[in-house]
Each structure stands twice: as structure tokens, then as C-alpha cells.
Amino acid sequence: MANNHLTSESKQLATWYFTFAAIIFGAQLLFGLVAAIQYVMPAFLFELVDFSIARIIHINALVVWMVFAMFGSVYWLLPDETGIETVGIKIGKLLFWVFAAAIVVVVLVYLLVQVGPADETTIWFITEGREYIEAPRWADFGIVVVALGFVGNLFLTGMKGKQTGIVTVLMADMIAFAGLYLAGMFFTDNISVDQYWWWWVIHLWVEATWEVFVGAIAAYGLITMIGAHRKTVEMWLWIEVSMLFGSGILGLGHHYFWIGTPEYWWEIGALFSALEPLPLVAMFIHVLYDWGKTQGSQDAKGEQLSVINNKPAFTWFVLNAFGNFLGAGIWGFFHTLPQVNLYTHGTQFTSAHGHLAFFGAYATILIGMFYLGVQGSNGIKVMKNTKLSIWATSMITGGVVGMTVALTIAGYVQVLVSRAQMGATWAAYFDGQSGLWFVQAMDWRLIMGVVTFLGFVLLATDLLRTGKSAVHER
Amino acid sequence: MIETIIRPEIALDDFLPIFVSSAFVLVFGSLYVGVYTAVKVNMLKKWMMVFAYFFWILTCYMLYIMGSLMHVDAFTAKALVVAMVGYLMLPHAVYYMQHRVHEENEHCDV
Numbered sequence: 342m343a344n345n346h347l348t349s350e351s352k353q354l355a356t357w358y359f360t361f362a363a364i365i366f367g368a369q370l371l372f373g374l375v376a377a378i379q380y381v382m383p384a385f386l387f388e389l390v391d392f393s394i395a396r397i398i399h400i401n402a403l404v405v406w407m408v409f410a411m412f413g414s415v416y417w418l419l420p421d422e423t424g425i426e427t428v429g430i431k432i433g434k435l436l437f438w439v440f441a442a443a444i445v446v447v448v449l450v451y452l453l454v455q456v457g458p459a460d461e462t463t464i465w466f467i468t469e470g471r472e473y474i475e476a477p478r479w480a481d482f483g484i485v486v487v488a489l490g491f492v493g494n495l496f497l498t499g500m501k502g503k504q505t506g507i508v509t510v511l512m513a514d515m516i517a518f519a520g521l522y523l524a525g526m527f528f529t530d531n532i533s534v535d536q537y538w539w540w541w542v543i544h545l546w547v548e549a550t551w552e553v554f555v556g557a558i559a560a561y562g563l564i565t566m567i568g569a570h571r572k573t574v575e576m577w578l579w580i581e582v583s584m585l586f587g588s589g590i591l592g593l594g595h596h597y598f599w600i601g602t603p604e605y606w607w608e609i610g611a612l613f614s615a616l617e618p619l620p621l622v623a624m625f626i627h628v629l630y631d632w633g634k635t636q637g638s639q640d641a642k643g644e645q646l647s648v649i650n651n652k653p654a655f656t657w658f659v660l661n662a663f664g665n666f667l668g669a670g671i672w673g674f675f676h677t678l679p680q681v682n683l684y685t686h687g688t689q690f691t692s693a694h695g696h697l698a699f700f701g702a703y704a705t706i707l708i709g710m711f712y713l714g715v716q717g718s719n720g721i722k723v724m725k726n727t728k729l730s731i732w733a734t735s736m737i738t739g740g741v742v743g744m745t746v747a748l749t750i751a752g753y754v755q756v757l758v759s760r761a762q763m764g765a766t767w768a769a770y771f772d773g774q775s776g777l778w779f780v781q782a783m784d785w786r787l788i789m790g791v792v793t794f795l796g797f798v799l800l801a802t803d804l805l806r807t808g809k810s811a812v813h814e815r
Numbered sequence: 816m817i818e819t820i821i822r823p824e825i826a827l828d829d830f831l832p833i834f835v836s837s838a839f840v841l842v843f844g845s846l847y848v849g850v851y852t853a854v855k856v857n858m859l860k861k862w863m864m865v866f867a868y869f870f871w872i873l874t875c876y877m878l879y880i881m882g883s884l885m886h887v888d889a890f891t892a893k894a895l896v897v898a899m900v901g902y903l904m905l906p907h908a909v910y911y912m913q914h915r916v917h918e919e920n921e922h923c924d925v
Binding site: 580608619622625629637671674681683684764 | 823824827833834838841842844845849856857885886887890891898902912916
């Protein structure tokens, strides 16, 4: 990303984070593709990159690229929101290199070493074995140091500069985000206890702190891209924060249905999970409300001008509003109550929800931030869509939606055959897996995965090229 | 006394209606607040507010179908009723605050 138009060191650092995030995003999709091929052709890369390894890299790279893009987003907006340069930016730059180097080493170990002896050395140097956060313990400590440095920069800047609602929300949110990681760092012999704490990281990240982060970034985007009224935007933000934390924290209960925790989690999980879609509806309406209101004020002046100053970024922000509602809302609500979750738990239904929710709720808005970075780095006043950006957006979105539909069909087969008809036995699992609908769904998932990956290649090309395009107003 | 568990608790033919009705809970739910918002920002005429409440009723009906087919227990059923009453009031509370913020900042451009 060229950054010759950036005068703020914080924004320059943000572009580093965005660039590294985009690279890891590519790795996530590539290894997802390997895993998808292995569902169709099980011998593919056998004993070279087994499914277990491809899956580790696919889901850990997902978390890592999003965390990098989130840190970058905060470094990007801090100067705009606080009116000052980020405090401790030199440490911030040093920590970026530490973080990036640690991630490269961890990925190389996953690929080249893969497994270790079943003792402490594996936990310390190869993998801790907890889904999504499989980094070995030495990297855990490194991540804690980097996160503390990041939160320190955010707090020092927030306290020294102007304290807007967006920065205040981010300060509270990011300290919870960093602190929750600690719950996934210790090991217990009891798998129920281990999973109990592990869900604190996974659930309270994605259904509480990450969603609040998205709310804050959407608020910033609406102000910078369409000139929405700050007071209105921030009022919505506070409503979203209270609703997200109000439902999301105890919504944790829907992960405690079947892991050996007490039965009262059924009631807690059912009640708060039922409430969880509410803030997603609010966030969806918020974007449409502010867009309609701001564009309406512009139209009332008699000028037929769009209020949007970054079309590709705004497209991704609108996709975020839809995708969050669809992926996290509808696909989550499908199977969030214990009565039906008994049958859907651990099937491809979960995978369908995961794909659309991570894409809709997080990937979209973070790609939007990449485009804000490109706009700022190249001194563009009004950024327009190019053919490449339209194709990239359509292919990635179409590909992920296609994968989700395919996985939902596969999950439905598993629910009926493997769970309801055959009672979740060993034979039931294989009967479900070998059914025609399941096999065809896996074929379609692979095809749609290829479409998504090709869309990503176009996206990366567009991000690299569009800054120099003549279609934009400078 | 040994409790007899009959599996599957949900009839095979009921899974699809459960998934479809749960999707419609959110679709109609978003249409309720969507139409409500559109009327409030003058994108739709005031009399169309009746459609917003109609969508809320549809949301409740879909939730009822979903809950019945799932055989939710008494506590969950009560929780779902409370959730729907809360959902009915939610946009009213939000737009009351919206109105107050707008009044306080009518001439503020920041």
C-alpha cells in the first residue's frame, strides 16, 4: 500500500497492519481450499498437509488476519478521532514486527513440524491444541505483550487527545478483548473445565467484544464516508453496545449445552441466545437509517450528489450490515435453542453459520477498512468502484454465500440421517457422510470456495492497483 | 421412577419447518423495525406503520410455530414471550431517544 500521502505515523502503521492482514487472509483461503479438496479427494496432500493441519491454518489464519486488521483499523482512526498523533507509535511499530515475525514462525512450525510428543514441549513449542487459538505457549506470551502494547497506545492516546464516544467504546472494548485471551492460556486435565474457559475467549470475542468493535468501526465509517451526524451515530453506538453486551455475554450459555456443565446453562443459553439477534437488527437498521437520513438531507438541497466518498468501502460496510444479520443472526438463530441444537451441534450446520457469520460480521467491514486505507494513502477525495472491485466484491460474496448454502444442505442431511434417524452413533456418522446430498454439497462447497479464492485474487489486485486509477476524484 | 426418553424428540418432518420458521422470525422481525424506521424518517407514509405492527404479529406467529415444533419447555416459552414484548417496545424506546438527541442537537453540525 503506497503511503506517500499519509502524514500521520499512526496511519502509516495501520497500512502495515492492513497489508499483513491481507496476506494472511490469502493464506486462510488457500488452506481452506486445501481442506475443501480433501473432503472431495481424501488422498490429496496425504501425510504432507493432512486435513488436521490445513484446518488448523485455515481457522487460525482467520483469527490472526482479523486481529491484525482490527489493530490496523484502530491505528487508522485514532488520529482522526482524538485529533493527535498516537502516543507511543515507535513502540507500536516495533510490536508490529514482533507480532508479524511470531505469526510467521508459528505458521512454519504448523506446516513443517505439525505434531509433537504428547507432553509439555508440544504445548510450549508446537500447538496448544485449542481450536482457533492453537498457537504454542511461547507465542501466547508474545501475543499478550503485543496486545498490552496496543492497548497501552490506545489508552494513552485516548486520555491525552479528544475523547469521542467511538474512542471511549474502543478503549473499554479492547481491554476486554485483550484480557479475555488470558482465559485460553492455561491447561487443565478436565476437558469440560478446559472447554468452559476456552469458550470465554471464542464466544466472548466474537459475540461480544468483536461485535462491539464492528459497531464502533461502522460508526467511524458512517461519519467519515457519508458525513453522518456524530451525535446520532454515537447514540446508536451506545444502544448497540448495551444490547450486544446485554445479550452476548450470557449468550455464552449456548456453548455450554453439551460439554458437561450444569443444566441451568440450558435456560440461560436459551434466553440470552434468543435475544442475541436484536442488536444485529439494530446495527443493520442503524446503517440504513444514517445513510437514508444523510442522503435525504443532500437531496433536499436539490443536488443529486451521492454523499458517499468511498464507494468500494461503503459497499463492504453495507454488506457488513446485511452479512452480520444473515450470518450471525439468521444462521445463528436457526440452531441456538437447546431443543434443536441437540441435533445440529457439530454438524456442517455449525460450519455454515461460521462461514457466513465470520464473513458477514467481520471480513466485510475489515475489507472496507482496507479501502479506507487505500483512499487515504493515495490522497483520493472521492473513491469510486472499478470493474475489478465490483468483480471482487461479487465473487467473494457470491462464493461465501454459495459455500454457506452447500454447507447448510450438508448439515441438514447430517441432522436428519446421522442424528435424528440413526441416533448419533458411529455408523450414523458415516451413513450421513456418504449420502448423495452430502457428497454433492461438498462438491459445491469446493466450487464455491474456488470462486471465493479467485475473488480474493481480484481483491488483492484491486487494492494494489486502484490507488493509481484515474476514475477517482483527487 | 425412571424417566423415559423418546428419541428423536423432534419429528423428522418438523426439522425443515423449524429452520424455515426460525429464519422468518428474523426476516419479519427486521421488516418490523425496517418499516418502523422508514416511517420515522419519512421514507414511507405514516399510515404504513400498520404494516410494521403486522410484521411484528407475523414474527410472534413464526416464533410460536418454531417453539411448538421444538417442544420448548415452560421456561423457554416464557422467555420467548418476554423477548417478543421487549421487541415490540424496542424501536419505540430507540426512536424516543433519537428524537431527544435530534432536538438537543438540531443546529449542531459536528
